[in-house]
Amino acid sequence: MSSVRVPLSPRIASNHSLAALAIAAMPFIALAPAAHADEAADAEQRSTIVVTGHREPASNPNANPQAPYKVEKSANGKFTEPLRDTPRTITAIPKEVIEDMGATSFREVVRSTPGVTLGTGEGGNAFGDRIFIRGFEARNDVYIDGLRDPGVTSREIFAVEQIEIVKGPSGSFGGRGTTGGLVSLQSKRPDFLDDYLVAEGGVGTENYWRGTIDANYRLSDSVAVRVNGLYHTADTPGRDHVETERWGGTVALTAHLTDTLSVGADYYYMRLEGIPDFGHPFDVTTSRPYKVDRDNFYGVIGRDFLKNGADVASVRIEFEPTSYLSFNSITRYGKTYNHYLVAAPGAVCRVQRSGMVGNNPLTGTCPQNGTSVPTPPNQGLIPVAESEYTLNAGSQRRWAGNEYWANSTSATAEFDTGGIGHTLVLGGDYAYEKVIARQLNIAAFAEDSAGNPLPVPTAFVRNLLNPNPVLGFKIPVGPNRSLAPATTKVRSFGAYLIDTIKFSPQWSLTLGGRYDTYDMDFRNPTATNPAERQLSNRSDFLNWQVSLLYKPVEAMSLYASWATSSNPSGEQVDGSGTTYGGAASATINLEPERNEAWEAGAKYEMFGGKLLASAAVFQITKDNARENIGGNVFQTVGRLRSRGAEASITGTLADRIELFGGYTFLDAKITRTSPQNAANLGRRFANIPRHTAQLLANLLVNDRIKIGGQVFAQSKITGEGTTTLLKTPYIPGYVRFDAVAEFHPTDRLELRLNVLNLTDKRYYDAIYRSGSPFSYIAPGRSATLTAKMTF
Template identity: 60%
Template sequence: MRIVLNKAAKGMFMSRPALVSRALLAGALSASVIGPALAEDDLAESEDRRTIVVTGERDGDANPNANPNAPYKVENSANSKFTEPLRDTPKSITVIPKEVIEDIGATSFREVVRSTPGVTLGTGEGGNAFGDRIFIRGFEARNDVYIDGLRDPGVSSREIFGVEQIEIVKGPSGSFGGRGTTGGLVSLQSKRPQIGNDFAVVEGTVGTENHYRGTIDANVMLTDSLALRVNTLYHQADTPGRDYVESTKKGTAIALGWNPVNGLLVTADYYHFRLDGVPDWGHPFDSTTQQPYKVDRDNFYGVIGRDFLYNGSDIGTFAVEYDPIDALALRSITRYGETYNRYLAGPVGAVCRFTRTATGACPATGTLLPEDQFTVAPGAQRRYSDTRYLASLADATIRLGIEGFSHTLVFGAEYALEKVDAHRLLTSAFVEDANGNVLSVSPFIRNLLNPDPLLNGTLTSYVDGVTGPTQTRVESTGVYLIDTIKFGPKFSVTLGARYDSYDIALFNPDASNAAGLQPERLANNVSFLNWQASGLYKPVEAVSLYASYSTSSNPSGEQIDGNGIAYDGLAAVTQNLEPERNENLEVGVKGELFNGELLLTGALFQITKQNAREQTSPGVYELVGKLRSRGVELGVAGNLGDKVHLFGGYTYTDAKLVNSVNAANEGRPFANIPKYSASLLATYALTDRVEIGGQVYHQSKIYGGTQVAGTAFVPGYTRFDAVARWQVREGLEARVNVLNLTDKVYYDAIYRSGSPFAYIAPGRSATLSLTASF
């Protein structure tokens, strides 16, 4: 985090005109309390300050959307559909800048989510892909991840070395994102070329658990109007507190920005990423306590010599932004990408308390063994999928108005074609040792307390060359219009609508049944309209009070990585159903303190799915269920005075099944969702060169199950992290991160089956980073 302690010396610089305002106050406080204290100062300033542009020097790689003096506080969304400053946007949006990502020690998308209240990690399972599975406000969002405004299809393990900020938009967002987005969406903003700015930031990190990481972020002006920005990554590390679990990541992001004339910016970028690791599916469950077995944290129950994890991405993007006049902005972005997700992983099976048979099967009854003789047989979840996609978006922003009344309209169109080939992955029946000798493989049986996951060789995996892949093809189009109408300086209304068509087709060559019917072909072609309406009132300039209503839609087969109904994939009995419909009611307050450097937010929300898919009789599904998630969110971001810097939040979520054909399920909470979660990152500047701080994160227990909670659960926990920075000299900084300071044993997520397992979180780790800026 590059906090500007000497404001007079550093100044402020924005690389392009930006809406920078001094506002945003009290997320949880009422306007009646904070208003009088701010009114005199705020009313004395004109509305023109929202377009202030001050030139001077600033750290070269600084986030152009953040407050120059408070990097934890982001002023503007990177999404052009949100035209107002975040303080004046009538929707809950949590923006995590790269400075926060550094201070919490996160090196992956999953690690950022682990520290974000209101966003929950899920498990990769047999029916959905192993990777970045998340829930927002209680609802699945694994396919609601966007990069620079376009959906990033497929589920994989994402890196963040080329990310400027991560935006989490809360609540149904069909008007902004199209299909899905039931609980919200996540948008990653890439680091962009900066015209007129040369800099290089080189960072090297070493740490416990064989942690080695190096990144380079360089921006070079090739000519007066052409900039090249390059980000590179090398990362190798074991997982703290886990035997055998490791990963190696390599990545490059190259972007060219061309500014031939004033108001025109043309960019082209290419993103390349590879991950090679060992998948880890955690610890077994005790069916008697309905909690994870209390085994050693480092126990690994997979199969070393068989299990693997490979992720990769190659993505090219071309964009044009043209602002011919102040009142008009045009944007076009086109992307082609290829990603893959390939793994064979050993999920922890049910614990056997009896003597297994010669084939490794666990008998239903028998003589109970002592616990040190209990056994576990790892499974073999696997995926070998390739995703190719072409996406394009074009929109225009028009600002119209007269004194005291104005319109800001955003209208555009979007097209996407996504293709997924999911191959059958087979394994050989024998192991080859280092000399190529063929050895027999006994059943994979592990001792519960002392598992030995090592094979005597390597078990070969290969793609089925006889049965072709399951092929999924999705073609979608959308048109949208968003209008923000301002009635003077105090009141505004935002209206939006989006019309989408969604056409999915699935061909499964392995779906022939015993009667010899043709391979199964499924399809769903639907259209749907979503809209939103909100009103915003500003009692004083620094405070925004708002109320909002929004909708979204979930067509059948929306989760294109899903295998069947339980994972929201396409199925014969659901392909002809209309989309599920979601609506969101939200009221909130946003505002600023301390000269606009501290943002406080608060919101009450309720999401209702009126027509959830449910099985009403064997082989019959209907839209008859009702789900509801309601709660409260609080947030803080920015500076508390000159020395204290804060970022955090609190979320209470009461998510449950309201109506069901199965009366026994009514009133039961959602699976995978904690009722409470909270975090606070705080740092303190001891001197102009030394800063210390830490983060505390708390989460209540999470129940397993499918849609509604079962009895199995992982307990709640509180985790502490620490960070310290020392500016050795101008342009050289040292940072120490200690994660999970108390070495707390806790679990991220729980598998949904009747014999679940739990993802165990990393143990304590410490890293030292040296950052050189040129």
């Protein structure tokens, strides 16, 4: 028996038009009539034909073997039907797509996913994977193997089988939060079909080195083990001084104790160290980033750092006494940490001097918005002739750790009542989380390379056009252990029931409900405001899901869905304060925010089930959004609305072209506000583009070569207007191109070339929200060559 190797397709170049790319992402509109005649026969045959063959080693068990870009089913047991027949939008990204994108981190995958946008690690929030789904915060809505992954860190993907982005309020499936949706990562698990070792090694520009292993071994007919390992180091393309080093490993074991009972255990270890980057400063007169050199870095080398890591152990039990009844339980203990100190490029000013002493201005002022502020001496860090425009390097910091226990247990049953079929999922989740955040100390002294003490400059002034971030010495940084840390403890419980009711082959109804309790205690003994030292919140809430699905033919699903979710006060436990959803005295006693949404869509399979096209329209409404009505007083009087449309296509076209693409239109704005904030009415959400589109397309030239690439386009995004800014800041839209090529010299060896940001496009990911904004600049062009050997 032989395996089928699927191609990668040539990137379909857009004419720099989002509309053109959106049309390209929906070929089923044109193909459906031609393919329909074959689909009826294909659907009937697929119900009776058993396909035999050899599955590629380490391939995704959830994907179509002949179309690895097309994921057939969710790894989340709460979604019991194939993705084609699941009545909501789920973007499933298998590892084959991740490889062809050239992505090596969760953040890089998200950057290329329509409808999901990157946020910024600001205001004391964790410098990590901050994301928005359909316009709403989702940084604490990431799940791994069915359990919430608390703690916002920088996640790796070396041990990930697939990533699923579930769109729309998901309170019935995920519990608290999940306003715009949730992200679910599936880990690689032991395989009982093959023994294999897959070793990858990559080299590239910007000092890129990456190596991974994926080894699976059957110890016996009933026991298998899988081991994954990683080492990665690279500079950030197009940025001076920004670098990252990552290393980690996983081991997972599964044992079939009987024909109906299996147990498994796994351990995940990951560490990251690097120099963080907050990008470029903003010109408040034009409300756009300053036109400085792309590689200008405004940090402090010798002080700034980023370190995070994770140690996570899980045990699972799977019991299937009959083919119609199964039980699943997973228990996890984990510890994560996130430590960083990063300079933020602050407000830029043009210095007016009077008097000089050596290289230092005796006095100076920086007129800004009609006022004058003193300019600190530059301590000789920049020559006077170059320092007409200067900015201070700030010091945003975090030293936090997260420890948690969690369990999720469920039962799935299939049965009939009066000729009506049911697939019932009944379960419950429990989690205990503890977050400890310490104040970070910046030493009052510095050290040279030999450890001798040196004086520390009182301010780090940077020249706008020619910054010199290298101190030439080291400033010790660490946690202040003489002060008690801020501690957040959360206990949460959820019970849910989801029933998929099949009235006939054409009609089905999904009903879901979930009850959650949320119990949070926050203690910060060192808070200057006594009201912020002890805070607690006890909340409970119900959420619902109702979906109706109709199948005019087997290959097509039409659906309409309604769902809710809830956001309790203090939900974002990675930080504190009102700005980013953490614990604060002004909001802690407010009722949970309530969200509801509707979605209607269609999904259609073509080419023998190898290609799936989807389209949907949706609206999410938050009717009682928390809003500051003056001073430090908050009320749930606001309304936020996100409305839009999505289209996507995944799979293999005509056995020669792989496609993975989509388009999202999103109109996200404030639709109701208090009289005190009337100026915000109609304001768009910050950092949320109106249009995003992406298409990865690859062509199988022959059985050894495939070529292709990716195009990603995004319209402009705005920041948040403040009274200190002349205009609302924004960053322009862009179109980015990537390229990929694969060559298989032998059946066991694969060579892959990825070129990211092919045209070296200068673009930005997000805007920091403040009176002195700055913008995150995306990586420049890079190229990597990866060799994959299968043994």
